[in-house]
Amino acid sequence: MAIIPFNKPYLTGKETAYICQAVESGKISGNGGFTKKCQAFFEKRYGFKKCLLTTSCTDALEMAAILCNIQPGDEVIVPSYTFVSSALAFIRQGAKIVFADSYFDNPNIDADKIEQLITSKTKVIVPVHYAGVACNMDKIMEIAGKYGLFVVEDAAQAIDSYYKERPLGSIGHFAAFSFHETKNVISGEGGMLVINDEQFINRAEIIWEKGTNRAEFFRGEVNKYGWVDTGSSFLPSEIVAAFLYAQLENLDEIQKKRKEIWNYYKCLISNTIENYQLPTIPYFATNNAHMFYLICPDLSFRTKLLQKFKDNEVLAVFHYLSLHKSSYYKDKHDGRELPNADKYSDCLVRLPLYYELSDKQVEYIVSLLNY
Known part of the structure; x- marks a missing residue:
């Protein structure tokens, strides 16, 4: 592929x-x-x-x-x-x-x-x-x-x-x-x-x-x-x-397709995959399918997963690093621990999601999550 x-x-x-x-x-x-x-x-x-x-x-x-x-x-x-x-x-x-x-x-x-x-x-x-x-x-x-x-x-x-x-x-x-x-x-x-x-x-x-x-x-x-x-x-x-x-002019069609991809990810992963925390959608919120992410158990697990994706020619990526620990602002921060922000910095991984992503490609990406 x-x-x-x-x-x-x-x-x-x-x-x-x-x-x-x-x-x-x-x-x-x-x-x-x-x-x-x-x-x-x-x-x-x-x-x-x-x-x-x-x-x-x-x-x-x-x-x-x-x-x-x-x-x-x-x-x-x-x-x-x-x-x-x-x-x-x-x-x-x-x-x-x-x-x-x-x-x-x-x-x-x-x-x-x-x-x-x-x-x-x-x-x-x-x-x-x-x-x-x-x-x-x-x-x-x-x-x-x-x-x-x-x-x-x-x-x-x-x-x-x-x-x-x-x-x-x-x-x-x-x-x-x-x-x-x-x-x-x-x-x-x-x-x-x-x-x-x-x-x-x-x-x-x-x-x-x-x-x-x-x-x-x-x-x-x-x-x-x-x-x-x-x-x-x-x-x-x-x-x-x-x-x-x-x-x-094509917003509705774009949104429809992205939501189909997002839902297919969730369906496949919910039914077959353990070890990951799936995205949470609160009762008061909708999902616009901007991103499909997973939370890994820890940084070491995520690092190995990203390497596995790379070895199999899939570009999955992590996301933000906690701003309170950034080199620019850490000395200005008041010293409070922000454990959940750090957890997402260490453990969150984003999977490919774009309009032309096929079901076959989604299935292949999900297959790499098992190890």
Whole structure:
């Protein structure tokens, strides 16, 4: 059998046609027709109040940090088991990161342990919906309301996933999505900021446009535009947006296929394989089939398993390393042990999952789990 990659970007067939349309239109810089179509798609389908495409999810998180008015010394609660961007966006504004542990049976932030981390300096909670599975958002929003905190949903992996029938990304004050080539719908690189609190929409547009009120100018709301706030060049080009729009038109079909693959994995492994902890989907969450992962008994077991996959031409991979133990932040961490984050760092393995993965390939991958 040929090498099975961890990920293979799926093309719907219209990406290059839409890119050509964008090029031929003479408008390939940001905030053109395809950008507006993509933003309108999300606002209509999921009820997001305002969407702004960005060049990455990291940029969307950085915009959220600016909108939360993070100042040096402010504290932001972030799970340790996440990608560096979840913390980095706030560190760039001068924040101190207070890392939270995951659940024992779920890589998401343990909502029951958030409140004890809050101090007078706490400004933001950043729930990360790992593998597209919802955090306990009622609990998190209740805590945020009690202490007057912002909630920024890191929904990088959470496209088309729900919490109690509410779309992820629609619950916090802000949310950030990713369209990196490993995600369910892609544009190579790319992301999106969602603004759910209307009071921040105008400022978000200004920050998005390099600190200028250019968006208001083009809508005819002001007769000239200038530098009015901080910001950066967060807009993707129309070429990126055109690619993304072709993906969005096929979102339902992409999701259907990914869920079939995910469910086939679970069926095969549940019936035949021991030694592994399967993904946990809480009662309040849906599964968007972003990722199929397993928890191995220990690091040594995982190391041997990954080598076995490699020897048999299957690219399975581990995931995050605990941020509280990173070389960049370990000396800034307060010293608390976060055992569940460390467990996932040592024991979690991700199996290949992409649109064109066949049943035969899934069966072959699962067969390698027995040893």
